Amino acid sequence: MKNFFLIFLSLIISISAFSQQKQAGSNEEIIEKFIEEIASNTDRELDYTTLYEDLTFYLNEPLNINTATKTEYEKLQLLSDFQINAILQYQKDYGQLLSIYELLNVTGFNEEYLKMLLPFITVKKEVPLLGFDPRKALMYGGHKIFIRTQGVLEQQAGYSPITDSALAASPNSRYLGSPNRLFFRYSFAYKTKISWGITADKDPGEEFFKGSQAKGFDFYSAHLLIKDIGPLKTIVIGDYLAQFGQGLVICSGVNYGKSSMVTTTRKKAQGLKKYSSADENLFFRGAGATFRLSKLDFTAFASKKKIDANITAIDSLTGDAEDISSLQTSGEHATPSELADRKSVSEAVIGGNITLNMEKFRVGLTGIQYTYGATLLKTPTVYNQYDFSGKSNSNIGADYQFMIKDVTVFGEGAMSQNGGKAFMSGMLFNLSSQINMALTYRNYGRDYQANYSSGFGENSVNANEEGLYIGTTIYPYAKWRISGYYDLFSFPWLKYGVYAPSKGSDYLIEAAYTPSRSVSMYLRYRQKIKPENIPTTIPAVIEGIEDVTTTKIRFHISYKVSQTIELRNRIEWLTYNKFPNTERGFLIYQDFIYKPIKLPLTFSARYCIFDTDGYDSRLYEYENDVLYAFSVPALYDKGTRLYFNVKYSVNKKIDLWFRFGQTYYSNMNTISSGLTQINGKTKSEIKLQIRILI
Numbered sequence: 001m002k003n004f005f006l007i008f009l010s011l012i013i014s015i016s017a018f019s020q021q022k023q024a025g026s027n028e029e030i031i032e033k034f035i036e037e038i039a040s041n042t043d044r045e046l047d048y049t050t051l052y053e054d055l056t057f058y059l060n061e062p063l064n065i066n067t068a069t070k071t072e073y074e075k076l077q078l079l080s081d082f083q084i085n086a087i088l089q090y091q092k093d094y095g096q097l098l099s100i101y102e103l104l105n106v107t108g109f110n111e112e113y114l115k116m117l118l119p120f121i122t123v124k125k126e127v128p129l130l131g132f133d134p135r136k137a138l139m140y141g142g143h144k145i146f147i148r149t150q151g152v153l154e155q156q157a158g159y160s161p162i163t164d165s166a167l168a169a170s171p172n173s174r175y176l177g178s179p180n181r182l183f184f185r186y187s188f189a190y191k192t193k194i195s196w197g198i199t200a201d202k203d204p205g206e207e208f209f210k211g212s213q214a215k216g217f218d219f220y221s222a223h224l225l226i227k228d229i230g231p232l233k234t235i236v237i238g239d240y241l242a243q244f245g246q247g248l249v250i251c252s253g254v255n256y257g258k259s260s261m262v263t264t265t266r267k268k269a270q271g272l273k274k275y276s277s278a279d280e281n282l283f284f285r286g287a288g289a290t291f292r293l294s295k296l297d298f299t300a301f302a303s304k305k306k307i308d309a310n311i312t313a314i315d316s317l318t319g320d321a322e323d324i325s326s327l328q329t330s331g332e333h334a335t336p337s338e339l340a341d342r343k344s345v346s347e348a349v350i351g352g353n354i355t356l357n358m359e360k361f362r363v364g365l366t367g368i369q370y371t372y373g374a375t376l377l378k379t380p381t382v383y384n385q386y387d388f389s390g391k392s393n394s395n396i397g398a399d400y401q402f403m404i405k406d407v408t409v410f411g412e413g414a415m416s417q418n419g420g421k422a423f424m425s426g427m428l429f430n431l432s433s434q435i436n437m438a439l440t441y442r443n444y445g446r447d448y449q450a451n452y453s454s455g456f457g458e459n460s461v462n463a464n465e466e467g468l469y470i471g472t473t474i475y476p477y478a479k480w481r482i483s484g485y486y487d488l489f490s491f492p493w494l495k496y497g498v499y500a501p502s503k504g505s506d507y508l509i510e511a512a513y514t515p516s517r518s519v520s521m522y523l524r525y526r527q528k529i530k531p532e533n534i535p536t537t538i539p540a541v542i543e544g545i546e547d548v549t550t551t552k553i554r555f556h557i558s559y560k561v562s563q564t565i566e567l568r569n570r571i572e573w574l575t576y577n578k579f580p581n582t583e584r585g586f587l588i589y590q591d592f593i594y595k596p597i598k599l600p601l602t603f604s605a606r607y608c609i610f611d612t613d614g615y616d617s618r619l620y621e622y623e624n625d626v627l628y629a630f631s632v633p634a635l636y637d638k639g640t641r642l643y644f645n646v647k648y649s650v651n652k653k654i655d656l657w658f659r660f661g662q663t664y665y666s667n668m669n670t671i672s673s674g675l676t677q678i679n680g681k682t683k684s685e686i687k688l689q690i691r692i693l694i
Contacts, residue, residue, distance in 0.1 A: 031055045036622035036632060049277035049628050050241065050253055061191070062122035065103075066096040072192070074268040078117060081266065081401075081408040082430035083108040085360070097123050110433050110475050115517065141190030143694035148183040148629065150659075150687040151204065158205060158334075158675030175205030175334045175675060176212065183278060184217070185628075196224040201278040205334025205675075212339050219331065221283070225274040233297060234272045234290040239283045242301055243269040244353045244366040245399030248414035248422050248444075248462055251454035253282055258458075260510050260524065262471030262485040263438040265426050265456055266401075266410050271299060271353070280331035281307070284349060299353040306343030309374065321345050321374040335675070346373035349452075360403040368452060369394040383494035386420075386463070388449035393417050395450045406430045412455070420448035422462055424455055434476065438485075440469040446493040457489075458506070464493045484509035500545050502531040518560035527551045532578065549577040552619075566593040576617045585612025587619045587635055600649035608641040626657035626689040639665040639681075653694070659687040 035052065054075065063076055065087060073084040086108045091097070100123050103109045158175040167174060181204050187197030200217035207213040223238035241252045246267050253275075271290055275283040288301025308328035311321045321344050333342045351368035371392040378384055397414030411425030426440035442457055446464040453462040456469070467489030474482045490503035505528070512522035528550045534543040554572040561567060568591035576583040589608035595601075604624040612618060618636035624645050625631045635641060643661035650656060662684040665671060671678040 031059075032622050032624075035630070036620070049630075050273075050275065052628060052630075053276070057192075058120040062120055064124045065100075065121050066091070066123055071270075075270060076120060077264075077268060078120060080108070080263065080430070080436060081403065081428055082406060082436075085403060099123060108430055108433055111478055113475070115514070137190035137194050141188055141194065144185075144187050144189075145692040145694070146183065146185040146628065146689065148626065148687065148689040149180055150183075150629075150685060151180040152678075153684040153686060154678045154680060154682065156672075156675065157677040172335045172337045173675075176336070176339075177202075177205050177207035177334060179204050182208065182217070183629075185276070187276060192227060194226050195274050196222075197274070197276050198222045199276055199278060201280075203332050203334065205332070212333070218333055219278065219280050221275065221278075223274045223276065231291050231293060232289065233292045234299075235288070236272050236274060237287045239275040239285050240288060240301070241270075241273050241275050241283060242288065242351065243267070243271060243273070244299075244355075245269060245364055245397055246410065246412040246424055247455040248399075248412045248424065248453050249366045249395045249397040249450065250351060250368050250452045252284060252452055253454075257456050258469075258485065258487060258506065258508075260483060260508065260522075262483045262508070263428060263436045263473055265438045265440045265469060265471065266408070266428060267456070271297070272301060281329045286349075295357050297353070297355040297357065299355075301349075301351050303347075303349040305347055307345060307347045308341045308343065309345040309372075309376075310341055311344050311374070312377065323377050324372070324374045325377060325379055327376070347371070362401040364399045365396075366399070367394070367396045370451060382499055383496055386447040386449075386493065388416075388451065393449055393451065395453070397422075414448070414450065414453070416447075416449040418447060418449060420445045420463070422448040422450070422453070422455070424457075426456075435472065435474050437472040438470070442467050442469075458487065458504070459491075459495075464491050464495065466490050466492065479514050481512040481514075482510070483512075497533055498531050498545055499533055500531075502545055504528070504530040504547070519558070521555070521557035524552070524554045524556075546579055549575075551575045551577075564594060564596050566595075567591060568593070570621070572619055574612070574617050574619055576613075578616070583613035583617035585610070585617035585619055585636070587611075587621065589621065589641075591624075593624075602647040603644065605644040606642060608635070609639075610635040610641065611638045612636045623661070626659055626687050627655075627691065629659075629687065629689070631661065633663070635663075637665055638667050639663060653692060655691040657687065657689040657691075659685075661685045 031052065055077065058076055063072060070084060070088065073079055073087070086106050087103070090106045097103070100118065100121060101114070103114055104111065156179065159179050162174055182202040184200040185197065187195065189195045199221040201219045202208050202213070202217045206218045209216050221239045223236060223240060225234070225236045227234050243251045243253065247269070251267065251269065272288045284301065284303035285305040286301065286303035288299065290297055290299040309321065309324040310326045310328060311323070312325045313323035314320065315322045324345055328341045333339050347370060349368065349370045351366070353364055353366045355362065355364035369392065375391050376389050378387055378389060394417045395414055397412050399412035401408065401410040406429065408428040409425070411423070413421070413423045415421050422444040424440065424442035426438065429437040431437060440456060442455065442465065444457065444462045444465045448463045450462060455462045457465050458467060459465045467487060469485060469487040471485035472483065476482060484507065486505070486507040488505050491498065492501050494500060495502070508524065508526040510522055510524040512520065514520040529547050531545040532548050534546050536543050552572065552574045554570065556568070556570045558566065558568045569589065571588045572586060574585045587608055587610040589606055592605045594603040606623065608621065610619060612635070615636045618634040620632055620634055623631040623633070623643055626645065633641065641661070641663045643659065645659045646657065648656045662682055664682050666681070668681060669679070671680065671683050
């Protein structure tokens with residue numbers, strides 16, 4: 001209670017000190033909030049490296065809005081379609097901008113939005129580059145090397161001592177390798193024109209240069225990307241991502257949908273792009289190219305790689321997998337059973353896209369076919385009757401986008417090989433410089449099968465869903481922003497954990513106030529209602545479904561107390577109501593960020609208190625981490641969470657990071673279960689990283 005009081009007191013003191021603030025807050029907080037929104041909507045531990053790179057690229061190299069193309073504006077991801085077209089029209093009417101603040105004269109911009117945008121853009125009166133010069137790229141490009149190691153300090157069950165006889169009797173009861181995770185990455189980049197790199201990763205428990213991993217790391221990835229050489233818009237060799245249309249056919253990489261950025265419902269597909277993350281599944285391996293002829297873009301790509309799968313039948317003659325029950329996506333190969341699934345089946349993918357790009361009109365056609373080296377036969381259940389099974393599947397879809405005055409209309413329709421259909425369409429309105437609105441409708445058939453789709457929706461897959469979404473952002477006064485959305489959805493067929501057709505809703509409202517350049521705060525309310533099966537103790541008996549209501553309330557504030565010190569506070573409450581029980585939870589934390597002017601040092605720390613009734617009432621928090629590493633832990637039960645992160649720049653070429661984090665559970669004597677079980681009340685992690693610029 002004393003800790004709670006101290007944090008709450010600091011919050012009150014900070015509010016009373018508003019008039020003393022003079023300097024802007026952290027630029028990276030915008031990115032952190034964006035990633036936190038994605039992480040809080042999924043239970044999967046995802047690698048956000050590619051997304052983080054996209055968002056931070058313009059922090060290091062601000063976009064010159066005098067020379068940027070429409071495609072480059074879209075990659076920034078912070079501008080709406082209406083704002084992009086308004087800037088281009090303004091430049092056509094009045095020429096290049098002389099100052100960033102001239103954007104206040106452009107329809108769709110106000111002072112508050114411009115403040116958020118300032119770190120990512122610049123204004124330079126210059127002529128765009130006429131072409132690609134390889135000599136200039138090699139001379140002025142930058143090399144980067146990252147080396148990182150991390151691990152849990154407490155002993156986990158999977159690494160505890162065991163006798164040879166006991167291990168022989170139960171070979172999956174221990175990990176094969178060391179508990180440390182190792183990461184290596186080399187990259188070269190010259191602006192957005194050329195990029196190549198190598199990534200290598202070893203997960204905790206995997207062997208390293210011995211046994212099953214005689215070649216060292218468990219995962220290797222490499223890519224070469226070249227852009228804008230005459231008619232060749234993009235060519236990529238090695239590992240890459242493919243994103244087209246609204247994602248109903250293909251949108252590889254991390255998916256993100258509903259968030260507090262309520263009008264970002266249109267996916268800004270980037271075609272072919274490099275892959276440099278450590279996730280072992282969300283990418284293609286092969287080659288692809290995009291050619292631009294006049295207003296037409298032609299893209300073709302191919303991929304072939306081995307993937308993890310659960311084998312259920314083996315060909316007695318060849319020894320190859322014949323049938324598989326599921327595709328494994330964890331990327332972990334630390335036990336004999338996990339190694340048996342590793343790269344056990346081949347996957348071949350071919351695809352392409354044709355897009356017509358006009359000034360205010362765009363239409364595209366996308367197709368993909370993927371074939372596995374074994375037949376996928378899922379274990380039959382009451383809900384998976386329409387899921388994909390077989391060795392191959394294909395999808396084809398058409399997408400469109402056009403503008404009519406202040407309205408952007410977009411959408412995509414798609415079909416799978418079995419005849420299943422999916423459709424979504426949306427409209428973005430710019431009613432004035434103070435009011436933006438988004439309206440989106442989707443209808444994904446129960447039999448639509450698309451393994452690489454990632455369209456807007458409530459489900460993790462684009463099937464068995466119909467929904468209507470409306471979101472709006474209002475800037476009623478210069479220092480205020482009010483945003484919210486309402487999403488009404490239904491599932492015409494059964495789902496996992498919901499053995500009847502069902503429907504639900506999700507709505508959010510957020511009020512943000514920025515009294516000065518150094519102080520910002522917001523208050524958010526979100527409630528989601530989704531059905532689940534009624535619990536029963538009788539096997540194979542279904543008593544019906546019931547609505548489960550999750551309600552979250554959050555207050556967050558960030559403020560600079562000086563040029564070197566920034567503080568952040570958050571209080572969040574949650575209720576999880578599943579009749580007849582209700583779980584409740586809350587967390588409160590204090591952040592301290594120190595960036596001295598005369599020292600090449602950055603220090604950040606957090607102390608958090610959490611108290612929940614169980615896992616269903618868990619709460620997520622995004623934590624500052626070493627560069628290109630991510631920590632978004634789910635906090636549940638009762639305890640505290642603390643961490644500190646130190647970055648030290650040895651010189652202009654070498655940066656060092658050190659991070660320590662610890663979670664303490666006050667009413668638990670055992671943390672986790674199975675091979676990750678810790679006998680004790682604390683779980684501590686440590687990370688070390690070095691970056692070398694050449």
